[in-house]
Amino acid sequence: MNITTFIIAAVIKIALVVFIMLTGVAYTTWLERKLVGRIQNRWGPTRVGPFGLLQPLADGVKFILKEDMVPDYVHKGLFILAPMLALVMSLISIAVIPFGENITIHGTTTALQITGITQSSGHPSDINIGLLIILGVTSIGVYGIALAGWSSNSKYSLLGSLRASAQMISYELALGLSLVGILLLSGTLSLRGIVNAQIQGDAWFGLSWLKYVPHWYIFPQFIAFFIYLMAAFAETNRIPFDMPEAETELVAGYHTEYSSMKFAMFFMAEYVNMFTVACLASLLFFGGWHGPMLSFLPDIAQSLLPILYFAAKVFFFIFLYIWIRGTLPRFRYDQLMAFGWKFLLPLAIANIIITSFIVAWRG
Amino acid sequence: MVHQILFIVFGLICVAGAINLLVQRHPINSALSLVVVMMALSLIYLLLGAEFVAAVQVIVYAGAIMVLFVFVIMLLNAGEEERSRGSRIALLVGVPGVIVMAGTVGWTLIYKSQHLGNVTIGSTDFGETHNVAHLLFSTFLLPFEITSVLILIAIMGAVVLGKREG
Numbered sequence: 001m002n003i004t005t006f007i008i009a010a011v012i013k014i015a016l017v018v019f020i021m022l023t024g025v026a027y028t029t030w031l032e033r034k035l036v037g038r039i040q041n042r043w044g045p046t047r048v049g050p051f052g053l054l055q056p057l058a059d060g061v062k063f064i065l066k067e068d069m070v071p072d073y074v075h076k077g078l079f080i081l082a083p084m085l086a087l088v089m090s091l092i093s094i095a096v097i098p099f100g101e102n103i104t105i106h107g108t109t110t111a112l113q114i115t116g117i118t119q120s121s122g123h124p125s126d127i128n129i130g131l132l133i134i135l136g137v138t139s140i141g142v143y144g145i146a147l148a149g150w151s152s153n154s155k156y157s158l159l160g161s162l163r164a165s166a167q168m169i170s171y172e173l174a175l176g177l178s179l180v181g182i183l184l185l186s187g188t189l190s191l192r193g194i195v196n197a198q199i200q201g202d203a204w205f206g207l208s209w210l211k212y213v214p215h216w217y218i219f220p221q222f223i224a225f226f227i228y229l230m231a232a233f234a235e236t237n238r239i240p241f242d243m244p245e246a247e248t249e250l251v252a253g254y255h256t257e258y259s260s261m262k263f264a265m266f267f268m269a270e271y272v273n274m275f276t277v278a279c280l281a282s283l284l285f286f287g288g289w290h291g292p293m294l295s296f297l298p299d300i301a302q303s304l305l306p307i308l309y310f311a312a313k314v315f316f317f318i319f320l321y322i323w324i325r326g327t328l329p330r331f332r333y334d335q336l337m338a339f340g341w342k343f344l345l346p347l348a349i350a351n352i353i354i355t356s357f358i359v360a361w362r363g
Numbered sequence: 364m365v366h367q368i369l370f371i372v373f374g375l376i377c378v379a380g381a382i383n384l385l386v387q388r389h390p391i392n393s394a395l396s397l398v399v400v401m402m403a404l405s406l407i408y409l410l411l412g413a414e415f416v417a418a419v420q421v422i423v424y425a426g427a428i429m430v431l432f433v434f435v436i437m438l439l440n441a442g443e444e445e446r447s448r449g450s451r452i453a454l455l456v457g458v459p460g461v462i463v464m465a466g467t468v469g470w471t472l473i474y475k476s477q478h479l480g481n482v483t484i485g486s487t488d489f490g491e492t493h494n495v496a497h498l499l500f501s502t503f504l505l506p507f508e509i510t511s512v513l514i515l516i517a518i519m520g521a522v523v524l525g526k527r528e529g
Contacts, residue, residue, distance in 0.1 A: 078391070078395075127414075128414065128491065128492065129414045129415060129417075129418045129492065132415070132418035132419070132422065133418060135418075135422055135426075136418055136421035136422045136425075136426055138426075139421070139422055139425070139426025139427065139430070140421065140425060140426055142426070142430050143395075143398070143430065143433070146430065146433055146434065146437065147391075147433075149437070150391065150433075150437045158437065161437075162434070162437065162438065165430065165434060166434075169427070169430060169431075189492055
């Protein structure tokens with residue numbers, strides 16, 4: 001592949017992924033309002049378009065047309081920088097997430113991943129620190145929230161952002177440690193490598209009737225999956241860990257002083273983060289884009305099947321998020337901190353120790 | 364060629380961030396300049412092929428330590444600094460110290476560079492995670508373990524000090 005085709009393919013991939021991502025974000029808000037509505041025996045949005053399907057569009061227009069206020073007493077530069085930082089940092093992590101193997105269009109083969117390349121042998125490959133990049137970018141995203149609260153120069157914003165950043169820093173630890181078990185089993189930090197490590201191996205325990213059960217890491221690492229799921233809920237500020245917002249009990253939190261598109265950017269950042277942790281959960285614990293091969297389908301459908309499997313797994317996690325939001329009450333703040341530090345963190349360390357003993361024992 | 368240009372760009376960003384850190388009068392602006400320095404350093408590590416060190420630099424320094432710095436500044440609600448004339452000791456010891464340091468580094472780089480190790484900008488197999496891990500757990504096992512014991516002692520010290528306050 002020469003350099004021109006490479007650049008064109010990369011630009012197309014970036015544009016497509018960002019477009020799909022932002023559309024997905026918009027329609028997740030619709031899905032959330034519909035599902036929570038059904039859970040609470042309401043209809044949710046119905047007025048704009050059939051089934052309220054144009055509601056996200058109307059919301060977007062509303063956000064753009066509202067007055068963009070910058071209060072007089074704020075620290076101006078940081079006040080404007082904060083929402084940008086939050087949104088950009090959440091969007092960057094999608095760059096390292098693989099969606100499938102290769103795709104060939106008009107004789108040009110490219111990997112289904114923004115930062116992935118197809119090697120001359122025909123196999124796709126990606127950067128070998130993909131997982132660390134996602135962790136790093138997420139930890140930089142905390143600045144967006146911390147600075148938003150501080151630069152607003154309002155006590156409600158400051159308290160809200162202190163709550164939010166303390167929670168995110170605490171649960172980042174448990175999140176990072178829960179992934180160590182996976183790294184011990186797969187022996188690589190590349191997301192593609194971790195997915196590929198989940199399709200090898202014989203049937204479980206040598207039992208032939210278990211040969212259709214896939215080798216996903218959810219089975220040996222179910223404790224890590226539980227920790228990851230809890231920490232991911234806390235990282236994305238979702239119920240039952242939505243103390244940063246808690247709109248029914250407290251003043252909104254770090255985005256109290258924000259209006260119009262700046263508020264929408266925080267909102268979008270939160271939903272993009274939901275997508276990122278859902279993609280990561282599918283890749284690390286559920287075998288990414290792999291699923292049963294349906295060989296009776298035509299070729300074109302078969303080449304799209306991995307993307308469909310991946311999208312279905314991500315959708316499952318998004319659905320789970322909304323389902324839990326409609327079901328569980330909120331934690332108290334001290335319960336939240338105690339749960340993170342006194343329960344999840346020791347559990348994650350115990351999981352690492354047990355996993356490393358088993359890995360060492362098996363050689 | 365591209366690598367050299369990128370190295371110069373990131374190096375300039377790094378130096379600019381460091382100067383801004385000293386010039387800014389508000390602690391939060393200084394802390395954020397330090398974050399910029401850390402990020403530029405991590406990109407330079409990436410150019411050297413030390414991708415693991417680059418990622419850890421972002422996660423640990425920019426992501427964890429500097430967030431705590433910003434956190435403390437926010438909690439204390441530190442205001443803008445007053446410009447003072449500076450202490451006389453700093454002038455008497457600091458300026459000659461800087462001159463001696465800069466002279467030593469410059470002399471070493473110009474006349475003794477053949478004794479220093481070589482690193483190629485844009486190499487790929489220098490700092491892979493596997494290599495770093497192998498070095499840490501074979502050649503440098505003792506220093507690595509001693510450092511972790513040191514950190515453990517520091518954590519215990521922090522717990523003891525925290526208990527006494529409460």
